[in-house]
Amino acid sequence: MALPVSPLAPQTHAVPPAIAGVRFATAEAGIRYKGRTDVLLAVFDPGTVVAGVLTRSLCPSAAVDWCRAQLPAGSARALVVNSGNANAFTGLKGIEAVGLTAEIAAKAVGCRPDEVFLASTGVIGEPLDARKFDGVLQRLAGELADAPWMGPARAIMTTDTFPKLAEARLDIDGTEIAIAGIAKGSGMIAPDMATMLSFVFTDAPIAAPVLQALLARHNRTSFNAITVDSDTSTSDTLLAFATGKAAIDPITDLDDPRAEAFGQALGDVLFELAMQVVRDGEGATKFVTITVRSAQSDESAEKIARAIADSPLVKTAIAGEDANWGRVVMAVGKAGQPADRDRLTIAFGDITVARNGERAPDYSEEAASAYMKGQDLAITVDMGLGTGEASVYTCDLTHGYIDINGSYRS
Amino acid sequence: MALPVSPLAPQTHAVPPAIAGVRFATAEAGIRYKGRTDVLLAVFDPGTVVAGVLTRSLCPSAAVDWCRAQLPAGSARALVVNSGNANAFTGLKGIEAVGLTAEIAAKAVGCRPDEVFLASTGVIGEPLDARKFDGVLQRLAGELADAPWMGPARAIMTTDTFPKLAEARLDIDGTEIAIAGIAKGSGMIAPDMATMLSFVFTDAPIAAPVLQALLARHNRTSFNAITVDSDTSTSDTLLAFATGKAAIDPITDLDDPRAEAFGQALGDVLFELAMQVVRDGEGATKFVTITVRSAQSDESAEKIARAIADSPLVKTAIAGEDANWGRVVMAVGKAGQPADRDRLTIAFGDITVARNGERAPDYSEEAASAYMKGQDLAITVDMGLGTGEASVYTCDLTHGYIDINGSYRS
Incomplete structure (x- = not known):
């Protein structure tokens, strides 16, 4: 179903900068859609920390369960996102599918499976055949680049009528810190098609607990402050990855004034992405x-x-x-x-x-x-x-x- | 706006019996609609008791406030309902309007104002000119009859596409007890047009507290178990009037087995009316x-x-x-x-x-x-x-x- 672009779509889109320590590639795996990309692999340099906010649904997808289990360790080396199949309400098969996907990605990237983060969006209840990722992820691991962000933004779309990107840069101790973000979503959920996913990347050296606290704080006034239809997805996922490549002293304390400044910039990116999701609300004209x-x-x-x-x-x-x-x-x-x-x-x-x-x-x-x-x-x-x-x-x-x-x- | 009759409308409608001690009349007062009745006056013989369930909205209409104030006394001599203006969010003017309406009705009927119950449905925020009832209610008081119920059922409609009636009869101690009910509603609310109102009448001799307990119990599985659009009206009103004309010993105790039997019949009427409201849900096809x-x-x-x-x-x-x-x-x-x-x-x-x-x-x-x-x-x-x-x-x-x-x- 090719939908016309929302009349509320922004006239221009952000062009987020490359983030040192983040590379990615996309592919057409043919999970559901034909003639468009539907898999995103992002790879992070060693030392990358991760924070996340996940759906409060009591019937979450297998990928959400997986992320929830891995988040406390706070360490990430890869992110795999597919559109077309939510791998939600798929029982034991769903659990096996996330395990297998993480294993394939870990082998392709050279890391442990528990350092791989996963998100899926698409049809509910349809078993996801993770073997489809075999070969595809290996190939993608050989095609990684650090820009442009349009590729990942497009690969995660479902009923979205435009890709959603945002960026922020800030100066900390004389060094430029960059934040790049992408999102998808057009209903708060339409389980067979839409859901809300967002991924944010930064080169800031920041401890995982500080990143987690800032992400949760600014999520409250951005993604948690929007509603299209009051329906909450089984798969809503917001993840933030920080590679620590920027040459400043690490931010390890929430009371560090630099945490506040970074949080503001992060909040700007989240807010910008969240507003784009509303602007792509299904059928929206206002x-x-x-x-x-x-x-x-x-x-x-x-x-x-x-x-x-x-x-x-x-x-x-x-x-x-x-x-x-x-x-x-x-x-x-x-x-x-x-x-x-x-x-x-x-x-x-x-x-x-x-x-x-x-x-x-x-x-x-x-x-x-x-x-x-x-x-x-x-x-x-x-x-x-x-x-x-x-x-x-x-x-x-x-x-x-x-x-x-x-x-x-x- | 003349809407086509809902495809879910029942093929036939109930023809509730006359209820001894209840008489009514309707009129075209021209409050908002032209060429149709929009005012109902029901008059009850002395000794009639009343019970009620009112909207839980924290922004209730003036008529809801009025009923809430009079219900504890449990005594009713008249009911005035108008469609076309909800008299909600009308401030001090709204309070004056309900007071004046009750006064006019009391004079027309020959009772105290606090024995008059009121309900209004229609536009919110538009002051209701209660002086329009002057003359009209006096005239109606001279035209009272005890049937047919189609008149009252039609006079209280707004966006409803069919009138809603239900009835039940039961045998208590060898005497037939009758219950007649009418309702209106098609959205749970559309403040400028719809709301949910229902009035039930019986000749059973039953104490007000028992009637109240039974009404609340059976409301839970009827009107409180329906939803058209999740929106709650400022004006939802369910009132039950019992004239006590039936020649049986009064039911004064909730533990009286006759209370249980009467409650079942009352519940049937409420359920039947509630289902008709859903079947007239705005735009409903299923x-x-x-x-x-x-x-x-x-x-x-x-x-x-x-x-x-x-x-x-x-x-x-x-x-x-x-x-x-x-x-x-x-x-x-x-x-x-x-x-x-x-x-x-x-x-x-x-x-x-x-x-x-x-x-x-x-x-x-x-x-x-x-x-x-x-x-x-x-x-x-x-x-x-x-x-x-x-x-x-x-x-x-x-x-x-x-x-x-x-x-x-x-």
Whole structure:
């Protein structure tokens, strides 16, 4: 199914720099798709550390289980990603498949299997024949290069309509540190096709626990702050690899001010990639930032923002360019969080539509309707209760989503 | 907007009997709709008791607040329902409007305002001019009759495509007890149009606390077990009125075996009405029963069933007649309830599609696809963990839903 490129796609894409100590190659293994790359092998120099955030699904894929088992050691030499088959809900066969894939990759690269990280995206429940990687990974190991990143970004796509890349550079102690990132995802999940995967690479010398802490912190306001359809993948995977090649003293402590600076740059890359995932939301025609302010806590604000962002009625109203703030009130009411109807203020962009629990006296339907015709929209809810604040990023719910997800798999 | 009748509409409708002590009349008050009735006045003989279940929304409508305040006294003489304006998020004006409506009705009927119950459904945020009821309610009080129930069932409709009625009769101590019920609802909510309202009437002599307990118990497996789009109304209201006219000794104790019998009949009426609401789900083309068995507890089963029923990806797959059990696995995984992927069994109708955490060895895509072409579908998930069980009733997510909710309000 060749989908037209999302109307929300960025006009240009980042061109991340080569990362010292990271090389990669892609291939057409024919796992499901024909005439396009579907396997990525990335190889890391010895000494590379890894951190990761994995799906909270209680029915995770075999690859997620594998990564979860290897992450505590914090050491990585290779990453293998395939698109077309999620190797999820494949029972014992799935466990065997990840073991065999890691073994083949380890032999091709010259490392231990437990230094190989894996991610799969595609059909659920279909056994993945890992023998298909035999030969392919060996060949890829002989074709490794350190750029351009477009190749890996394309090889991991499923229903994505554009490749997703981001980069950041920062100066630490007079040395340039580089971060390169790629991602895929267009529904939060469509188990037979989409899922969210992201891989970030840096030459920073940083201890695995510090990288893990920074990744988890900035994941919260990037990938964990987006929603396309409220569905959580069995396979969501975010991994960060740090080769340590940059010539600075290693960052080994989270309290090191350089950790904060690096974390900011890492956060920028994650945020940029996450926004691209929303912009490629299945069927999306509007990008929407939902901000909840003055809630009882940040956590409460996040839950209310998510209730609004996940509401089918809010999302369809946005698709219909309808400034339907009544549905926003409804979503606030169903969030199960502290709320006082009579203190609520709601704005669409700069237009206050409701204040103190009723329609704003100066509300102009005409102005609100004109605003809703835009492509990038902001809905802000002030709860009038405390200082909690959070933003969640989402898209509208359109006929396109039904077309993509309501058509038969084959 | 005249919508075509849902393809899932029942072929026939119930003709509930007159209930001694209940009379009603309807009118065209022109609150929003033209050329159709939009106000219902029901009047109850002295001695009528009332019980109710109201939305858990933290941004409830003014009418919900009013009912919540009057319910503890348990005494009712009148019910006023209007469609076209929800009187929700209308601030102080909303509170004044319910007070004035109750006053007008009380004067027309000859009772105290606190014996008048109110429900409103329609646009949110638009002040309701209660003065419109002046004259109308007085006139209606002179036109009261005890049948047919089609009039009230139609007057409370919004985006409903068919009126919803149910009835039950049971023998207690040799006397026939009658229950009549009406409902409206097609999205769980579309604040500018739909919401869920239901009113049930009986001649049983039953104490208000017993009626309340039975209503709450049977609401759990009827109205609280359905979902169209996961959105909860600001105005959901279920009220039961018992006139006590039937010539049997009053039921004053929940342990009275007659309470159990009456509760079963009441439960049947609630269930029947709730299923009709799902069958009128906005854009629905399939009616789906999701049953989760062998979960750790009934509550856990209910949460998992709801996660499946609310998943846009599951609902769009059903619309596409796709036996996409991978999406069911996904929804189980995201429910946040105890789950062991490798013990899951999933069936579509009688067809086991997955067993012990992987595709069933004898799975036939052809048979599953043929099953999905039916109009009434059942998805059963066996968690393999305990004895908890629950069913949730829902419909598919189609282009029709987007059409209805993504079009501009005016």
